Amino acid sequence: MSVLEVNKLNKSFGGTHVLKDVDLSLEKGETMAIIGPSGSGKSTLLRCINCLERAEKGKIILDGITIAEEKNGITEYLPDEQLRDARLHLGMVFQNFNLFPHLNVLENLTLAPINVDHVSKEKAAATAMDLLKKVGLADRADAYPCELSGGQSQRVAIARALAMDPDILCFDEPTSALDPELTGEVLQVIKGLAAEHMTMLIVTHEMGFAKEVASQVVFMDDGRILERGTPDELLVNPKEARIRSFLDKLL
Ligand code: ADP
Ligand code: MG
Secondary structure (H helix, E strand, C coil), X not given: CEEEEEEEEEXXXXXXXXXXXXXXXXXXXXXXXXXXXXXXXXXXXXXXXXXXXXXXXXXXXXXCEEEEEEECCEEEECCHHXXXXXXXXXXXXXXXXXXXXXXXXXXXXXHXXXXXXXXXXXXXXXXXXXXXXXXXXXXXXXXXXXXXXXXXXXXXXXXXXXXXXXXEXXXXXXXXXXXXXXXXXXXXXXXXXXXXXXXXXXXXXXXHHHHHHCCEEEEEECCEEEEEECHHHHHHCCCCHHHHHHHHXXX
């Protein structure tokens, strides 16, 4: 069964039609990479899936729960409380980490489990330490975000998202704010999660990484999904000339 189904999703900002009939389906354990030129709507798609933005048209089903559905030509969302619960199935990792600057690393990881999931402080801290070990940062539990490198910050952000035990982890260009020498440590963590069959949706410009980690790749252009396929189909032998020229420019 699909963990995530998106049907004919449409989103506009003012008069700008940004997402145009986007369909997406993600199976449990699958890693999907979303690639495409800047401004094609990749971030907006992730933000709509996370309900940080609301689509005007289309349907979103998360873990079998219909969170947004078109009625009389307009998309209606679940009531706030139910939507908040449904959104807990999703984790989000942003380009700029978005760590809480006034909290140390451990507190960044335990805040939501304690306050949202009502996990005990001790249990939240134990889980957080396990996750920090997993991302190689157990020795930085007491550090503040300003004391971390970009690569460390992003690894903390990944651990923080995992602390809520999401069914799907979404990444929006997780390495594009990093110095090149720091991208490897973050990609390595994501590769480890893929090997453990974490379900992931990753917007990325790192084609080598997409090829290695993704089971499915979709190419977005001007608010539409232009082509989808396996990494080999899409990144090595795309049908669309538009994709070929996009890939050639990255070389
Ligand atoms: P990508 O992530 O592929 O670079 P985005 O989803 O960020 O693309 O943006 C797609 C289009 O939507 C762009 O034209 C952008 O200017 C516009 N857009 C995105 N967010 C907003 C917003 N909050 N208000 C107005 N326009 C927006
Ligand atoms: Mg973007």
